[in-house]
Amino acid sequence: MSRFLLPVVAWLCCTLLASAAPQPAPQDGAAASAADSAVSLQRVSTAVPWPRGIVWHEGKLLVLARGVHRSAGGPNPEIADQGGTIFELDPTVFEPVVAGQAPGEAVRANGRVLVRPSEPPFKLWDRIAPAIRDTLTDRPYAGLVKDPVSRSLFVLAFSGIDTAETPYMRKNATDAVHRYDMRSGLWHVVENHDQTAVPAEKLGQWIGNETYPHHDPGANPPPHGLANGPCGGWVVGRYLYVTAKDNSALIQYDLAELQRSGATGPPPARFIFNRSGPHDDPFLQTRDHGNMYVEGACAVTAHEGMLYVAFRTTSQVVRFPIDSDGDVVQPIVAEYLAQFDPYEKQGEGYSRSADIFDMRTDSRGNLYVSCNGQGTIGRRDADAVGVLNARKGTT
Numbered sequence: 001m002s003r004f005l006l007p008v009v010a011w012l013c014c015t016l017l018a019s020a021a022p023q024p025a026p027q028d029g030a031a032a033s034a035a036d037s038a039v040s041l042q043r044v045s046t047a048v049p050w051p052r053g054i055v056w057h058e059g060k061l062l063v064l065a066r067g068v069h070r071s072a073g074g075p076n077p078e079i080a081d082q083g084g085t086i087f088e089l090d091p092t093v094f095e096p097v098v099a100g101q102a103p104g105e106a107v108r109a110n111g112r113v114l115v116r117p118s119e120p121p122f123k124l125w126d127r128i129a130p131a132i133r134d135t136l137t138d139r140p141y142a143g144l145v146k147d148p149v150s151r152s153l154f155v156l157a158f159s160g161i162d163t164a165e166t167p168y169m170r171k172n173a174t175d176a177v178h179r180y181d182m183r184s185g186l187w188h189v190v191e192n193h194d195q196t197a198v199p200a201e202k203l204g205q206w207i208g209n210e211t212y213p214h215h216d217p218g219a220n221p222p223p224h225g226l227a228n229g230p231c232g233g234w235v236v237g238r239y240l241y242v243t244a245k246d247n248s249a250l251i252q253y254d255l256a257e258l259q260r261s262g263a264t265g266p267p268p269a270r271f272i273f274n275r276s277g278p279h280d281d282p283f284l285q286t287r288d289h290g291n292m293y294v295e296g297a298c299a300v301t302a303h304e305g306m307l308y309v310a311f312r313t314t315s316q317v318v319r320f321p322i323d324s325d326g327d328v329v330q331p332i333v334a335e336y337l338a339q340f341d342p343y344e345k346q347g348e349g350y351s352r353s354a355d356i357f358d359m360r361t362d363s364r365g366n367l368y369v370s371c372n373g374q375g376t377i378g379r380r381d382a383d384a385v386g387v388l389n390a391r392k393g394t395t
Contacts, residue, residue, distance in 0.1 A: 042094040046103045047111025048087045053144025055153070061089040062114060064144040064155060074161035075139070077127045083139045084117035084124070084155065086180070115180055117155075121189035123174045138174040138192070145233035147240065149259040151182040154190065154240060156230040175227055177242060177253075181264070188264050190240075190253060193225040222266035226251045226274075232299040232358070236307065237326025240267070243297035243309065248283075249274035250297055250309055252328070272328055286318065286334045289387075294318075295343070299369075302326070303361040308337075310369060315340035315354035317369060317380070338380050338388040340371055354390075 044061070052066035067083025068075055075081075093110045095103070117124060125137040138157035145154040159172030177190040229246035240253040250272040257263040273284060275295075286292045296313030307328060308319045318334040340354030355373030362368070365382030369390075378390045 041097045043097050043103055043107050044091060044094045045089045045110040046108050047089070049081045050083070050140075051087075052140075052142060053155070055144055055146040057088075057146060059091075061091050062144065062146070062153065063087050063089055063111070064141055066142065067140040069140065075125050075127070075137075080127070082113075082116075084122055084141050084157075086114045086144065086153065086155075087111040088114040115153075115185070117178070118187050121176070121178050121187055121192065122157075123176070123192075135170075135172055136174060137172060138176040138178075139172075142231040143233050145235060145240065147235045147255060147259070150255060150262070152255075152258070153180040153182065154178070154233060154235075155180070156227075156233055156242065158229050158231045158245070160229075171246070175225075175230055175244075177227065177230055177233075181262075183262065186264075189223050189266055191223050191225065191227055191230075191242075191251075191266065191269065222269055224266075224269050226269055226271060231312075232297070232310075234300045234302055234307075235326075236302045236322060237324070239326045241272075241300045241302075241307065243300050244274075245296045245298050245312055247275045248295050248297050248311070250300065273332065284318065284334055285332065286336045289336050292316070292318075292334075292336065298356050299359040301359050301361055303365050303367075308359060308361070308367065309334075310356045310359045312356045313343050313353060315342055315356060315371075317356075317359065317367070336387050337367070338369065338378070338390050340369070340378065340390045341373060341392050354392075 045063075048063045048065050050066040050069060051063045053064035055062050063086070065082045065085045065087065068079060068081045089111050093106050095107055123136060123138045125139055138159050140158065141155055142158035143156035145156070146152070147154070155178045157174070157176040157178065159174045159176075161170050161172070174193055176192040179188045179190050180186075181188060227242055227244035227247075227249065229244050230242050231245050232243040234241050235255070238254060238256045238259060240255055242251045242253070243249070244251060251269055252272050253267045253269045255267055258267055275283065284292050284294045294311045294314050294316055296311050297309060298312035299310040301308050302322065305322060306319045307322045308317060310317045316336065317338040317340075318336055320332055320334050321329040323329055340356065341352050344352040353373050354371040356369055357372050358370045360368050367380040367382075369378045369380075371378060374392045376392075378388075380388045380390075
């Protein structure tokens with residue numbers, strides 16, 4: 001199911017945002033009344049191939065082209081999927097979704113290229129190079145984050161290819177976070193990995209998690225290689241937070257100098273938490289539930305002095321306090337908020353997990369969690385007390 005959900009998620013975000021906003025007259029001859037558009041699903045664009053990240057910017061929607069999804073077996077030389085390209089969409093262009101009716105011309109054309117990836121800092125896939133080259137690229141691109149203070153867009157590169165044979169997921173050695181400065185129109189590196197750390201005989205084959213991180217951040221200057229599988233991000237005050245699924249980490253980047261002076265170098269970075277012990281050891285201290293085992297940090301957001309983090313594999317959501325600058329209050333003691341479908345291992349894969357992809361709050365503090373494995377979006381009310389049992393079939 002996941003191979004189909006990613007384009008739908010970004011497309012659905014566009015359509016829901018259009019439905020919630022004041023509605024202009026329908027475009028491209030669509031015959032829908034204002035009353036109908038308030039309750040119906042609207043199509044905004046079909047112009048972005050494999051859309052993933054989406055942010056508002058100056059009245060427009062900026063959408064990231066993810067590149068061909070991993071479950072398709074990796075880059076296809078016959079498909080120009082524009083992975084890493086950021087498109088600008090006009091949210092006032094939309095039409096109602098009608099079963100069996102093809103998208104109109106205005107919707108099909110609603111998306112201009114705002115910026116393309118450049119190498120460096122990207123490690124781009126060369127469509128005319130041998131297939132082994134996809135091991136050395138930082139695709140697919142799993143998220144788009146905006147910092148309004150520094151006018152920066154951050155692209156999260158969660159690299160790897162799903163394969164038909166065991167071990168089914170081949171990691172690339174190039175996970176990265178890139179930054180596009182809208183003031184200068186230039187790309188900069190925030191974090192990347194050194195693919196030269198991978199033995200030559202492993203290129204094009206299985207690359208394991210043992211290659212992360214590539215150097216000690218305490219002894220080396222940035223850019224670091226802290227994020228193994230960056231897939232979620234959020235800016236709070238002077239800090240960018242990134243979740244890394246494959247080392248179950250939350251990483252903090254200090255944007256203070258970038259916001260103040262327009263510095264172009266990689267920002268200082270540190271782990272807030274990460275997988276540091278044996279695989280089965282719990283490593284997150286919670287307020288009312290002791291040490292809790294968590295795995296697969298996947299999404300992060302913030303609301304009124306609290307930072308929320310979701311875990312894709314073990315399907316939990318927690319939060320902890322942050323100060324007025326956006327820094328996490330020490331020592332870290334999490335509040336356990338919700339439990340979706342638990343991880344159940346079966347053979348080489350897993351048979352059950354909520355497979356959380358994303359998470360947001362509304363202005364009241366209600367929390368919304370999108371779950372690929374369940375095919376649902378769950379909500380925890382702002383005034384809820386205790387842990388929400390959101391396992392499938394229980395709510």
